[in-house]
Each structure stands twice: as structure tokens, then as C-alpha cells.
Amino acid sequence: MKIVFIEPRSSEANVYSKLAMPLLGPVYLGTILRDRGHEVTIYKEDICMPDYSKLEADVIGISILTSTAKRGYEIAKRFPREKVVIGGIHASLLPEEASQYARQVVIGEGENIIVDVIEGRNKDRLVYGSAVEDLDSLPFPDFSLIKGYRRASAVTLVSTSRGCPFDCSFCAVTKLFGRKYRFRSAESVIRELKLRRNNTLFFCDDNFAAHPKRTLALLRFMLGERLRNWACQVRCDVTKNDKLLGLMARAGCKVVCVGIESVNELSLKAYDKKQTVADISDSLAAFHKKKIKVHGMFVLGGDNDDTKTVWDTIRFARKHRIDTMQMCALTPFPGTKVFDELEKEGRIFTKDWSLYDGQHVVFKPKLISAKELQHELIKGYTKFYSLSRSIALLLKLRLRNAVFNLIGYVVIKDWKKANRDMSWLVE
Structure with a gap:
């Protein structure tokens, strides 16, 4: 089977959206399914945005945080409901909400049940995963399954x-x-x-x-x-x-x-x-x-x-x-x-x-x-992330700190620009 996992992008206004660190859950699950002989691709939208008009798969797995749930549900609606499985911490916290957009919702850790879900032996609407007691039994996550990962991530x-x-x-x-x-x-x-x-x-x-x-x-x-x-x-x-x-x-x-x-x-x-x-x-x-x-x-x-x-x-x-x-x-x-x-x-x-x-x-x-x-x-x-602080750190030859401070300065500047109207706030 062809399996595609998607980690939705952060909000455009999220100061951490530029980090290229993926959620590990989809990588572990993808590695397990690959070892079972399935064709697996993982998209982290912040690294590589898929062409949804051409994306085809037997199963679409979407892993959501609370901050990415809204985007995750938007992605889910692009596909036939019977193809979509949703998991991740937000789905575990609010499974009934997530189930409105998917044929199945995985609650908790998914490694012990993902094969049965994908291969159709477990057809429950809400699938309760069990804690993996022997973590040594898990394969090492294969990050090469993530499109564009090696090019984008230094960590x-x-x-x-x-x-x-x-x-x-x-x-x-x-x-x-x-x-x-x-x-x-x-x-x-x-x-x-x-x-x-x-x-x-x-x-x-x-x-x-x-x-x-x-x-x-x-x-x-x-x-x-x-x-x-x-x-x-x-x-x-x-x-x-x-x-x-x-x-x-x-x-x-x-x-x-x-x-x-x-x-x-x-x-x-x-x-x-x-x-x-x-x-x-x-x-x-x-x-x-x-x-x-x-x-x-x-x-x-x-x-x-x-x-x-x-x-x-x-x-x-x-x-x-x-x-x-x-x-x-x-x-x-x-x-x-x-x-x-x-x-x-x-x-x-x-x-x-x-x-x-x-x-x-x-x-x-x-x-x-x-x-x-x-x-x-x-x-x-x-x-804290002022331009003057970056310069002061540079003059003290604290080069790495100066670089990180400058990154912080740019990110905060972008965040303020994206959120200038503060329209979601109440008095």
C-alpha cells in the first residue's frame, strides 16, 4: 500500500515555524510500515509542501498538535474521508473532534496498532494505542522518509x-x-x-x-x-x-x-x-x-x-x-x-x-x-533579542550567541508584522 504521512505546517505567525525538526511519531510509524513492505512518504509542510492536486495514496495519516489541528483538518478535507487517519497529541486529547475529519483516530502511542489500522484488521473509529513498554523493540526512525529533510535540517x-x-x-x-x-x-x-x-x-x-x-x-x-x-x-x-x-x-x-x-x-x-x-x-x-x-x-x-x-x-x-x-x-x-x-x-x-x-x-x-x-x-x-545585543555579543566574540540573537531579532520582527492587528484579542 502507498502511505503518506503529513505534519501540518505551523501558523504563518508562529515564531518557531522555521524550525526543521519533525515530529518523531510519524517517522517511527512510517519506518514500521516501510519494514512491512509498504511504500511510505512523509511530508512536513514547513520543510516541503506537497502538491495536493497530484498527491495519491491509499492512506493519508495526519499528525496534529493543538496549534496545527486547524490546518490538519483543512488537509483532511482534501481527501475522501475513508482514506484519512488522524493521530498526534491533539487527536489524543480531543478524539471526537478529530473523528469528524477521518475514518479513524489513533489515541495515544500508535506503534503497537498502526499495522492493524493500515492493513484493515482494526476498523474501530477510535483506536486506542497502548504504551510501548519495550522501547528497544522499536526500529530506529528513518528520517530519509521525510521529503527534503536532509537538505533542511542541521539537527x-x-x-x-x-x-x-x-x-x-x-x-x-x-x-x-x-x-x-x-x-x-x-x-x-x-x-x-x-x-x-x-x-x-x-x-x-x-x-x-x-x-x-x-x-x-x-x-x-x-x-x-x-x-x-x-x-x-x-x-x-x-x-x-x-x-x-x-x-x-x-x-x-x-x-x-x-x-x-x-x-x-x-x-x-x-x-x-x-x-x-x-x-x-x-x-x-x-x-x-x-x-x-x-x-x-x-x-x-x-x-x-x-x-x-x-x-x-x-x-x-x-x-x-x-x-x-x-x-x-x-x-x-x-x-x-x-x-x-x-x-x-x-x-x-x-x-x-x-x-x-x-x-x-x-x-x-x-x-x-x-x-x-x-x-x-x-x-x-x-x-531581549535587540539588534544592539547582537552587536554587543559580536564585539565580545560570542559568535554563536550573536547569531542566535540575530535570528531571534528577525523572527520577532516577522511575528510582529504578521500579528499587527491583534484581532483575536479581547479587552
Whole structure:
């Protein structure tokens, strides 16, 4: 059979639409089906836009995030309904909605059931996937199935685990992968790394160091591979383990993406982060001491946040030399505690899912208006990624930081141009 997977493009106004990193789900599923003898092609629209007038397939698989759901449904309507299967985290959160556009909706992890769905043995309208307990049983994802990928991407994704033992109130990840932490063996990961050794690697686990003992074992194996440039996502508390942090640096970790979330103590408690501002400060110092760059990720707009919080965040980022940052508007993704609370209080003013990308305010904050929060986020981004900062970094010979800052400057400029009317906002 001829199978085509499609990852819908981001909104034109999404500041991250230029990233060429694909969702791993379609790549795993496509690799499994290819190994079964099917003809598989994957399109990530942000990399390669298919010619839909000529696209033919026996099955069209569409993987959607909340922010790409609207576009995904538009794509689905181009094809006969009986050919379309929809999956991904948004479909798992709102399967009845997704089922209006497809013959079947895959809920949760799809690797254990995709063959039966595609080959017609499972005809259920809503197909519930089960968690893959043995991640070593999965094939290594074949990125060559993605049209235009090698030309567009300088980074290769590697997943070594699934699930997250934490339960942050705004996060939807556990709705797809659960809170049970499952991980691949070090031997399996190393075999894949040998295939990717000439690439810059991004370990896309939700928390690379969630199981310290296991991560230490993996890092010891990685030392022998002499990897020179990789990044991962971690929590601040990883720095409390000196041995773990030291091994990360020695094994080639150059950048960490850290879920800082807030510099407001009350907001940290509300988000169930189980960390303090002092913890965050100590963590950032520890990363920089090991010469690991920090991409700080913040969430703004909680019930304890106001305009001052935005500028406290910028000052904190500058003071602690955060290399790059993203300030997301608190986004009430369906299925999260935050969504349930805001929905109950009548504070969500739009369900245009294309705006649920972390860059658009879609609810009424408690201490300031939605419009005020949106404007302050834009001004904060503009301040951090200023042209003058790029020049200052260049003069200090911090070339990589200067380049990333300049990219941030251009992206924010484009975002402001695309969203100048702010028409979705309420007072």
C-alpha cells in the first residue's frame, strides 16, 4: 500500500515555524510500515509542501498538535474521508473532534496498532494505542522518509525515553505518553548514535535526566563515542547531581533547554514546578560553570503574573546570562489542569486552535488584560533579542550567541508584522 504521512505546517505567525525538526511519531510509524513492505512518504509542510492536486495514496495519516489541528483538518478535507487517519497529541486529547475529519483516530502511542489500522484488521473509529513498554523493540526512525529533510535540517532528533514522572499543571505531554517513565537501554541508544555521529543531536526526551542512574549509565557509554555537539531538555534540578552534570559536559552536551517557567515564586507553586527562584539561579550558574549554554523556557500569564513579572523575567535572564530564551503565554491546552480551571471560570475567549502555540494570548489573565499581556510579551522579546545585543555579543566574540540573537531579532520582527492587528484579542 502507498502511505503518506503529513505534519501540518505551523501558523504563518508562529515564531518557531522555521524550525526543521519533525515530529518523531510519524517517522517511527512510517519506518514500521516501510519494514512491512509498504511504500511510505512523509511530508512536513514547513520543510516541503506537497502538491495536493497530484498527491495519491491509499492512506493519508495526519499528525496534529493543538496549534496545527486547524490546518490538519483543512488537509483532511482534501481527501475522501475513508482514506484519512488522524493521530498526534491533539487527536489524543480531543478524539471526537478529530473523528469528524477521518475514518479513524489513533489515541495515544500508535506503534503497537498502526499495522492493524493500515492493513484493515482494526476498523474501530477510535483506536486506542497502548504504551510501548519495550522501547528497544522499536526500529530506529528513518528520517530519509521525510521529503527534503536532509537538505533542511542541521539537527537530528533522538528519543531515549517516554513519559514524565512530573505533572506540571499546564503540560499536556503526560496525556500522550503517561507519567510512567520508560527508557531505552544504553546499548540501543548507542547503536543509533553510531548512525548519527556526524550530526548535531537533540535528545528530545521531555526530561533527559528524569532517571539519574539510568542517565549516568548512558552518558558513560556516550563518552566512548566522542560526540562533540548535542543538546537536551532537562529540569533545573539536574545540577544538584554533580556527577551527572559533569558527565553531561564531558560527553559533549553544549546546550540545555531548561523549563524555568517563572521567576515568580507564587507562579512556580501554582505550576507545581517544585523549584524556587534560588534553585533556578544556582542551576544556571552550575550550567555555565561547565560551559553549557542555556535556552531558558518561561511561561507567563498565570494568576500571579502582571506586567512587572514580564520585566522581572527579562532582567533575570540578562543577570544570569541566559543565552537564548522563549517566553510563552500560558496556553490552556485541552486536557490540562489549566484548561479545566480556565474553562470553568469562563476565561478562555477563543478556541481557534491555530492560536494555541504559546505566542498568542487566548484567555483572560487575572491581574492584567489579555491585550496587556500580549503587548508586554512582544516588548519583552524585542528587548531581549535587540539588534544592539547582537552587536554587543559580536564585539565580545560570542559568535554563536550573536547569531542566535540575530535570528531571534528577525523572527520577532516577522511575528510582529504578521500579528499587527491583534484581532483575536479581547479587552
